[in-house]
Amino acid sequence: MERQTTIKDIALALRLSTSTVSRALRDAPDVSIETRNAVKALAEELDYQPNKLALSLLKNQTNTIGVIIPNLDYVLATMVKGIDEVALEAGYTVMVCQSDESFGREILNTKRLLDSLVDGFIVSVSSETMVYEHIKKIQNKKIPLVLFDRVINNFAVPKISLDNVEGGRLATQHLIDQGYKRIAILGGPENLGVSNDRIAGCIQTLKQNKIPFDKNLVIHCDFNQDYAYVAAKELLSMNKKPDAIFAISDRLAIGAMLAIKEMGLKIPKDIGLVGFNNEPITNLLTPSISSVEMYAFEIGKATAKMFLEMLHSNEDMSDRTIIIKPKLFIRESSNRLGLSK
Amino acid sequence: MERQTTIKDIALALRLSTSTVSRALRDAPDVSIETRNAVKALAEELDYQPNKLALSLLKNQTNTIGVIIPNLDYVLATMVKGIDEVALEAGYTVMVCQSDESFGREILNTKRLLDSLVDGFIVSVSSETMVYEHIKKIQNKKIPLVLFDRVINNFAVPKISLDNVEGGRLATQHLIDQGYKRIAILGGPENLGVSNDRIAGCIQTLKQNKIPFDKNLVIHCDFNQDYAYVAAKELLSMNKKPDAIFAISDRLAIGAMLAIKEMGLKIPKDIGLVGFNNEPITNLLTPSISSVEMYAFEIGKATAKMFLEMLHSNEDMSDRTIIIKPKLFIRESSNRLGLSK
DNA sequence: CTTGTTAGCATAAACGTTTATATATTATCT
DNA sequence: AGATAATATATAAACGTTTATGCTAACAAG
Numbered sequence: 001m002e003r004q005t006t007i008k009d010i011a012l013a014l015r016l017s018t019s020t021v022s023r024a025l026r027d028a029p030d031v032s033i034e035t036r037n038a039v040k041a042l043a044e045e046l047d048y049q050p051n052k053l054a055l056s057l058l059k060n061q062t063n064t065i066g067v068i069i070p071n072l073d074y075v076l077a078t079m080v081k082g083i084d085e086v087a088l089e090a091g092y093t094v095m096v097c098q099s100d101e102s103f104g105r106e107i108l109n110t111k112r113l114l115d116s117l118v119d120g121f122i123v124s125v126s127s128e129t130m131v132y133e134h135i136k137k138i139q140n141k142k143i144p145l146v147l148f149d150r151v152i153n154n155f156a157v158p159k160i161s162l163d164n165v166e167g168g169r170l171a172t173q174h175l176i177d178q179g180y181k182r183i184a185i186l187g188g189p190e191n192l193g194v195s196n197d198r199i200a201g202c203i204q205t206l207k208q209n210k211i212p213f214d215k216n217l218v219i220h221c222d223f224n225q226d227y228a229y230v231a232a233k234e235l236l237s238m239n240k241k242p243d244a245i246f247a248i249s250d251r252l253a254i255g256a257m258l259a260i261k262e263m264g265l266k267i268p269k270d271i272g273l274v275g276f277n278n279e280p281i282t283n284l285l286t287p288s289i290s291s292v293e294m295y296a297f298e299i300g301k302a303t304a305k306m307f308l309e310m311l312h313s314n315e316d317m318s319d320r321t322i323i324i325k326p327k328l329f330i331r332e333s334s335n336r337l338g339l340s341k
Numbered sequence: 342m343e344r345q346t347t348i349k350d351i352a353l354a355l356r357l358s359t360s361t362v363s364r365a366l367r368d369a370p371d372v373s374i375e376t377r378n379a380v381k382a383l384a385e386e387l388d389y390q391p392n393k394l395a396l397s398l399l400k401n402q403t404n405t406i407g408v409i410i411p412n413l414d415y416v417l418a419t420m421v422k423g424i425d426e427v428a429l430e431a432g433y434t435v436m437v438c439q440s441d442e443s444f445g446r447e448i449l450n451t452k453r454l455l456d457s458l459v460d461g462f463i464v465s466v467s468s469e470t471m472v473y474e475h476i477k478k479i480q481n482k483k484i485p486l487v488l489f490d491r492v493i494n495n496f497a498v499p500k501i502s503l504d505n506v507e508g509g510r511l512a513t514q515h516l517i518d519q520g521y522k523r524i525a526i527l528g529g530p531e532n533l534g535v536s537n538d539r540i541a542g543c544i545q546t547l548k549q550n551k552i553p554f555d556k557n558l559v560i561h562c563d564f565n566q567d568y569a570y571v572a573a574k575e576l577l578s579m580n581k582k583p584d585a586i587f588a589i590s591d592r593l594a595i596g597a598m599l600a601i602k603e604m605g606l607k608i609p610k611d612i613g614l615v616g617f618n619n620e621p622i623t624n625l626l627t628p629s630i631s632s633v634e635m636y637a638f639e640i641g642k643a644t645a646k647m648f649l650e651m652l653h654s655n656e657d658m659s660d661r662t663i664i665i666k667p668k669l670f671i672r673e674s675s676n677r678l679g680l681s682k
Numbered sequence: 683c684t685t686g687t688t689a690g691c692a693t694a695a696a697c698g699t700t701t702a703t704a705t706a707t708t709a710t711c712t
Numbered sequence: 713a714g715a716t717a718a719t720a721t722a723t724a725a726a727c728g729t730t731t732a733t734g735c736t737a738a739c740a741a742g
Binding site for chain 1: 697698699700701
């Protein structure tokens, strides 16, 4: 690693002081035109680049955003893309740290980034995270923080997320409209808010339609196709088995689909199936899977915008909340009446 | 953003000099036990965290790795996961910048990270990138640099990539073994090395098997399912149409599959199909798609390890190259003889 | 009693900037 | 001519560290 050209080098070469060079480079007044030109010419020649570290130390800002996410699956990668785009535009660099759904790693990542390396945080918590001391620490230090996707309630920070309850409602109402009566729910980890909200929306809609809700029809499992497969088999082996499954993610829906097929049941005739996230894959499978779109890219962009606003304004923004409305895409897996929409 | 506790605060409170505090905190000699204990106790109490920026400026190292990638698709996200894991372990933080397959953004990202923010670079170039001045600049400044996946030839830097030629060979030999005779190639962007290597492997194998190679059976298109769909339709509308398609990515293979199905042709009976990357989705589609596994996670880990070695050794490593061997996974889309493997 | 050693601390320089303040030279005005 | 203003530059402090060097007092050895 070669030593970079510094302002000192230029000053020395031109027999000037560093302050004059600094001012010349930034077109400040109080510098003669000749000096300014000479400085700029030499800077160009030596390929001078201001040292960002020195600047950061001085100004106490790094122009870097720390993004902490549980993983890099389709949805989150898309959100990160949205964050990245807005951040880049605004001159910020993004530091993405994956917690890999591990509480320990989330804490480690937070600590690392907290060591004055980032101007603020954009966080989506891991599914293991039930204690929020590390997030509180960010908050206590008055470091800008925005939560997205998997937000935490009772936390006075800006939040951007999907209306997951509404997503659950959309999916469920659709299944009901298609004549399904015993709707099972394939949920994510038990303490995961997004999952529970989707489930809540589902249950709510069942009640509204006067359909009895059977607790046994809710199964929680990790975000993993294989677990979903096992869980679905379990559901379909009940003596009063469901006639539809609402999976709170497409990956879970796929696991369920494999199980359903393997048991010789027909989708959507015997069993209706709706997923969540609207991953492109849902449209490629046979049958194609109905799914709830969550506009991940838009959520990402909105999050970054909110963050930047927070960074630059000095208003209290802790009660700002953006809730994105989901949309159901109806496909073969639940469309047994042959409706088109 | 609250001011962090600094070494000065501690020094002032304890009527010591900053140097003594610094030494005390790091268990250096020349500090009495009482002083050391007092310093440590106060540091603990005030939640002192050393300022990384100051340290970075002083030591001229940031413990940060700049990763520049074209996008965050399944393969690259997996590679990044591998890089991340190794980097985290070694105490490094990763800065991921997506060029979004845009040459301009790749340059912008490189510039941003070059401003002394990272200790080195791990780069996979965009498909638009045909001129490598920005990469040369990294090299000229003697900043550690490792290329991975989409590497550049004639560049004296460590490289980690898949044996793409071999991948092309595996896929093609398999198709030939299955009795396919007119094998078309669905390639990526024309100047993309990984794509061309896979194609080269394919052509090589055709020749080895004395199968005439028809130039018209090679179509290049962007990494996009829709383009692949159009390209495949074109291929299948030729008067001497192919009886198999080797797609150099799974996404392209999926586009081709849709086209084939739509034209009423049967897979694998009428048309054989092999993809590349072995994305999980290949095993979920109907028919399931044969694909070449590229061990993305391993490539990511190997890349990060190589990078760290380069960072810490002072040997010349510019001729280091790791080539990962691919493996073909045979599935329904190409298995018309009913072989199992 | 002088000299040397050592323990324990402080001082100062360094990393690369910006910026408030000081200084020196020249120009302007009365 | 002398005072004042203006211009153009330098000096120094600051950001938060580490570290080489310097200093002082106590104590041991001769």
